[in-house]
Amino acid sequence: ETGVTQSPTHLIKTRGQQVTLRCSSQSGHNTVSWYQQALGQGPQFIFQYYREEENGRGNFPPRFSGLQFPNYSSELNVNALELDDSALYLCASSLTRQGTYNEQFFGPGTRLTVL
């Protein structure tokens, strides 16, 4: 069974640029959640995707967007990068069944630095 994988591991961008981060969910999982973790803080929920649709969103602006593909992998896109977007971006996959919220399994993260 393959765990959650994320790419790239590290990324350096400049202000105003756009970035795409990728996540492959664990085998058998159909739901992907994205979190942003600033240095010294706990992760903050960005959004969740289920059945290729956004299924909940945290307090993040529209320049944070995402996609989920038929194989349940996902992308996080951030436009017009700001210095404060520098963080560890974590992806978590889980299995959603009717009325059941199952455990989320996290990937190793992508470290984004915005200069």
Place this chain on the structure above:
Amino acid sequence: KQEVTQIPAALSVPEGENLVLNCSFTDSAIYNLQWFRQDPGKGLTSLLLIQSSQREQTSGRLNASLDKSSGRSTLYIAASQPGDSATYLCAVRGTGRRALTFGSGTRLQVQP
């Protein structure tokens, strides 16, 4: 809005000591609570998950308790080892919510 607080923010103990990490949350209407371990610059490793109907969970030297009515959870680590050094995060999932709400973590250092 759910808020999760972890105390202390940092803890340093000698090897072999038993220790308790605390987590409190403001909204007791939770679905479950999860404890994670995070090594520097790495992702999260799930340690224990407690459903709202449960009082505690155990795994090896770890024991987590949940008191929903008081909005508190504790993570007990027995006979600490230098390899336990990491940041420990508590996360709560509310009823009807997809997201986990995290505390800021407790940074633990176990000295040999």
